[in-house]
Amino acid sequence: MTQLVRLSLSIEKSLYERLEKMVQTSGYGNRSEFVRDLIRAHLVKRQWQANETVVGTVTLVYDHHARNLSEKLIDLQHHHHGAVLATTHVHLDEHLCAEVILLKAKAREIEHLADRLRQQKGVLHAELAMASTGIDLK
Secondary structure: OOOOOOOOOOOOHHHHHHHHHHHHHOOOOHHHHHHHHHHHHHHHHHHHHHHOEEEEEEEEEEEOOOOOOOHHHHHHHHHOOOOOOEEEEEEOOOOOEEEEEEEEEEEHHHHHHHHHHHOOOOEEEEEEEOOOHHOOOO
């Protein structure tokens, strides 16, 4: 079991009040869990900045009737086959598709692939969600 450490800190009253409001409105049961998640989010950001091995998802919405788009998207994923863990493809209507690509690689490789996917003609929206392998977050 993880050992807990108590700490105290001093912050301006206005920041404290904003923290309390954020804790309340976010649905956290207590301030400690909220602060732990803030710290973890910062650690994930630093992992990405340091180009560590991370996890990310790219969500695409695209028109599958766009000329050769499906082939281009598949080719890009095959080119980065070592990074692609899984892909989920769904049909939104007769023309639009959504695809979620789960990736694990160095941060720059994931960012590069996300940029290349986003740049394809017919891709209407592409969003990269940055996550961690979780190894350094315990």
